[in-house]
Amino acid sequence: MNITLLQTELYWHDPVANRAMLEEHIFTLSEPTDLIVLPEMFTTGFTMDARAVAEPMNLTTFRWLKQMAAQTGAVVTGSYVVQEKGNYFNRLIWMQPDGQFDTYDKRHLFRMAGEDKVYTAGTRRIVKEWKGWRICPLICYDLRFPVWNRNHPTDSTDFDYDLLLYVANWPAVRRNPWNILLQARAIENLSYVVGVNRVGTDHAGHLYSGDSAVIDFKGDVLFRQSDTEIIHHQTLSLDELRAFREKFPANLDADGFSLE
Numbered sequence: 001m002n003i004t005l006l007q008t009e010l011y012w013h014d015p016v017a018n019r020a021m022l023e024e025h026i027f028t029l030s031e032p033t034d035l036i037v038l039p040e041m042f043t044t045g046f047t048m049d050a051r052a053v054a055e056p057m058n059l060t061t062f063r064w065l066k067q068m069a070a071q072t073g074a075v076v077t078g079s080y081v082v083q084e085k086g087n088y089f090n091r092l093i094w095m096q097p098d099g100q101f102d103t104y105d106k107r108h109l110f111r112m113a114g115e116d117k118v119y120t121a122g123t124r125r126i127v128k129e130w131k132g133w134r135i136c137p138l139i140c141y142d143l144r145f146p147v148w149n150r151n152h153p154t155d156s157t158d159f160d161y162d163l164l165l166y167v168a169n170w171p172a173v174r175r176n177p178w179n180i181l182l183q184a185r186a187i188e189n190l191s192y193v194v195g196v197n198r199v200g201t202d203h204a205g206h207l208y209s210g211d212s213a214v215i216d217f218k219g220d221v222l223f224r225q226s227d228t229e230i231i232h233h234q235t236l237s238l239d240e241l242r243a244f245r246e247k248f249p250a251n252l253d254a255d256g257f258s259l260e
Helices: 017-029 058-072 141-144 174-189 238-245
Strands: 003-006 035-037 075-084 088-095 101-105 128-130 132-140 163-167 192-196 199-201 207-215 219-225 230-234
Touching: 003 017, 017 207, 058 075, 058 088, 058 101, 075 163, 088 132, 088 163, 101 132, 132 141, 132 192, 141 163, 141 192, 163 174, 174 192, 174 219, 207 230, 219 230
Parallel strands: 003 035, 035 075, 132 163, 163 192
Antiparallel strands: 003 230, 075 088, 088 101, 128 132, 192 207, 199 207, 207 219
């Protein structure tokens, strides 16, 4: 699996400028890729003014994602603000090159910023199959909640997912938990973990340090970059993941539980 991480600054409440900037990055990619990952709320920055920026499904940003996926031959994913049936969602779109798509609405809303007062929480987790991989995309604050993140293997070789993916607007003041939890999620779930965060300063003065990262199934950091805009390509090995799971099947000793 060839994966591309786009760690960028974001223009505040300017979807046109953000789409143009990201499109330029995407169309100048120098290496083939299977999956392109954008930050959380990539059209606006992390905003609580949903009324000002929300889009209905199947309009401008949705169609832009569809175009980017078709023209690159890769899945393109990230979240933006969507209005549907009178509710606002921090919604991740998983867009495939053939136009097939799925959505994930952020489950854990960041109450310290009032996100839970503005947006409606998601109720389902998705796992997508792509190029022989099973991928679970989540959003930012979801990272803090291991039960929602949990891989549920039935035996040493059958897991829910092989790659756990986070898109984020995670501020620099809490960068330590971001870095630690990405590694913890990889270790406890015997999975690759990728986190894509933004950089720069938003309209409210919050600084974002990036720290986008690729973590392997042992918790080793394959890549991490802070503070600067970057486009990073990483190749992940499904064979190496499966070999480690067979050699170290810690999942067989995990405690069972149900999610309510």
